[in-house]
Amino acid sequence: MPDLQALVTDFVLKLKRRKIEGSQATAKQTAELLRQVVSQQRMPYTNQASVLIDAVRAVGEQLIAANPIELAVGNIVRRVLHIIREENLSSTTAAMEGLGLTAGSDDDEGEHEDRPGLSAAAVAAAARSTLRAPSLQTLLEDIPESAVAPHPSSSGGDSEGKSKSADRSSRSKKLKHDVIEAINELIQDIDTCHELISEQAVEHIHQNEVILTLGRSRTVKEFLCAAKEKKRTFRVFVAEGAPRYQGHVLAKELVGKGIQTTVITDSAVFAMISRVNMVIVGAHAIMANGGVIAPVGINMVALAAQRHAVPFVVVAGSHKLCPLYPHNPEVLLNEFRCPSDLLDFGEFSDCMDYGSLGGSPLLHVVNPAFDYVQPKLVSLFITDTGGHNPSYVYRLIADYYSADDLVVQRNST
């Protein structure tokens, strides 16, 4: 499949060269690419799920390595892997029910090594829960049972596997089809996440409130505009978000929608925070512990908000939900951008004349892209599935990701 390979290389290059801006675009393109991977994958007679997982993993690994700082790529890869597992599981369960089998395990297709099997009851429970709408209830129901029976009996597995092979062939096309359908849903979710989030705007933004934000996030913009469309009157303070000054762009857009807007410098945030009712910011990624990786300067806003007991709300689509913890070694928390955002290189070139200053530059210019905001500073996350506490994030993650996929790279090597 040279065509697919070309697509992958092309996307890897784009990621490497930082050509794709924004988590949403990256997430969507990743999902689309993975859909291609799945649809072009030749399906064998048996072990279909593992073949698909391996294929997605192989591509996902390249994509993650290409731009480790864009966590959305890894998130989508893991979500797709999760989708494959879930679809496989549900079709297996369906098949099992059709055959009238009640005991034994069937989820060990291809994952004998790395996946602890679930009991049949747990499988049934998982099958009952629909993919898109996981609830705490199903999870609570799920957990104790799988804990009771962590390992399936492998003795009867083989013979039963053989007896079911005929059935598998009948659903050979079905799995792939289901997975592609699910990925399509995922793409749609990514597309519509802004609408879903902004639908909740009126519940959070009240009449005559003062909102503060920093920089420019598309999610924040849509959120504020949605509230405005629902006839809420409120004022927005926009901190400009040095050094890229995306806040200026946001202010322009908000004024275009008829929202009362005030632009302030980043350093004036603390002075203004006492007049603010709520801080709403976007995020680069939400980590598993409820911490947030966000554009630089936001930690300062969060601290100011905490000092004045102002709610600090993070709006983000669920594709930004990262199943990793910030202390994981593979998580790159920050990226250093070009220092010429801060200084004109030509102007300062004589400060960086290594020739006459003893060989080591005295002037360093550092331009980090992100801040890390601790979970305790965040009051609320608003995602496309509703509002959540930082302490609930790990639960959300359990709904979207399978624990076996957390480390994509290590397993596949």
Added chain:
Amino acid sequence: MAQKRGQRGASSSADDPEVVARVPLQAVLLADSFNLKFRPITLERPKVLLPLVNVPMIEYTLAWLESVGVEEVFVFCCAHSQQVKQYLNQSEWTKPAARLSVTTIESHDAISAGDALRVIYEKSVIRGDFVLISGDTVSNMSLAQALHEHKERRKKDPLAIMTMVIKHSKPSNVTHQTRLGTDEVIMAFDPETKELLFYEDKADPSQRIISLDKILLADSPAFYMHNDKQDCYIDICSPEVLSLFMDNFDYQHLRRHFVKGLLVDDIMGYKIFTHEIHSSYAARIDNFRSYGTVTKDIMQSWTYPLVPNVRYFGCCSNMKLDRQGVFKALDVVQSRSAQIGAVTLIGSGSTIGDHSVISNSVIGQECTIGRNVSVHGCYIWNNVIIEDDCKLNHAIVCDGVHLRTGVVLEPGVILSFKVEVGQQITIPAYSKVSLLPQPSIQDSDEELEYADANSGVIESPSITSMISTRNAELSSDYSVTENSGLSEVGISGVGYIWCSFEGGNDDEWRHSVAPIPASKLAELSHDDYEDPDVSYQEVNSTPVSGELRPDSEITGDDDADGTDYGDSADFDKEVEATFQRALTGVNQENVILEINSLRLSCNKSHADCAGALFLSVIKLGLEAPHSSNGELYQNTAKEINRWKDILKHYLKSVDEEIEIILKFEEICLEIATEFSPLFSTILSSLYEKDILSEDAILSWASEKEGADESDKIFVKQSERFITWLKEASEEDDEDD
């Protein structure tokens, strides 16, 4: 590919209807610098393949070309063309997935950029505007605006054939060179249209005079003159540029001949415009200094996204950025006690031993660094082995170099591929060491690059074997002063030290990776206020005559303001060389004459000459084979006896004799410690041969009485002899 074409077609049809017949943006990349500045490294590998922060330079240029939307690149290679082609064939650029088609054009008789462009013209591959760039340029600028301006101008005025990219960069007031080590460029351009009116890159800063054509003043109502702009050597050219090179077959250098030629030529009326970039980065690696500067700029992310931690290039491994700009590959083995200082990169597979200190450096892949090594400001390429206790300062160390225990590299040293340096050797500042001998005939035409036809990696077995046999000889007789370049890299060392070219001495510190020494800066800024004629004197070249000593017999040279540049060690060497010639049979009288003239030119006293001569004589004694101190004494005494006439010639007074004794002390302490046990015996033999008078010895002894204990070793050693002398003189007195 088919799909790519489809995309391309779709995008062009989406553009304005007037550019439907657009030609893809093309670029000419000169993979040859056409100069000798990177010698001796470029003897073995073309400059564009030299690693810059562990990535070949050409990668940066190609990546930039790709990022600005160039679709077709013609790589012109000349010297080492096989290596360039081989590299490109293996790289990602020639894979079908590449969005850039790379074609190599090869020519072996091109000796300049002009020739290269003529070859390209003959191939008639350039169909529209093209980017002309050298393969050693690093940039992250966006070309869209410059290109747009160029096209707009072309529509209005077909004579506007070239747009030059320039950048603000203030040259140093003291050295008159930019931070890239290039000479300051003086440009004049029109403030409105940015048309280039004047370009001078070879202005002599010492004269501070630029001559402008008065037509320039008459024709243009206003123009800006700048000396703080740097030429980025990125040009957007129209196809006419190629034909101009064809018409003017004597155009060689892009700037010196072509740009200047166009500017003065008012018949054709071609115009060159400039485009200034501000925040983005563009620099060409022209010499070793710019190599260092650009490396540091890359490490400080000025060239983002062409930085080590963004995996822009396919060939580099994953880097992790720590605090203070330390880049480390994930599999670096670093001792717990090793210190990695600011702005340093360590490539994958490298090991760093205990207590080693590394700062401001780039370490390549698979390097091994031993214990207690200090590396400061160095660029170490791949597979280098550095053993314990080495000290490296502002050096470039190429692939496969092996430094044995205790090697010291002084600032500005270049070690070319696979050089080995023996134990405890100090390579003097600004030396270049290569396995290949320096070409004996130095071509004065600097345009010529060593164009070895079809050269792969030059690894001639004959040279290696020759070196190893010579090494064997060397280790058998461990003579300290062997004059061949080979011994300078030590026992079991492999390589030749290249001597700097005549007149090229001046450039060594200017273009070296090492920072300009403070003394040099002070000297230059001092000279700025003084006579400009004495500026740029070099330490190693003949010093200007300094202040004459009052006791000197010769008076004549009156410019007594210059400082004493003479270094006594150099003087000693000169005298020694003269003396060596005396050994080969030159008449003693002539030797004296030569030494006298040396003395005058270096502004030394008789005492200095005596000391230097004495050193030479002693060394002669040392060189003769000996097994015991007794034999050594015999040899030395013989030599002293043989040369006492010359020595005596310089021993006119007690002062000079004392100088000799002091020199001898110094020799015993520092140069040839074998002599220390023989000090008193040789002293007495010198007395016996009437070279030294008893007055001198006694006054030396009395001078030393007040000195430190450490200084008195030799006085104590010769105490018996001195007391004997004292008694003898007292007896003499009594006799009188």
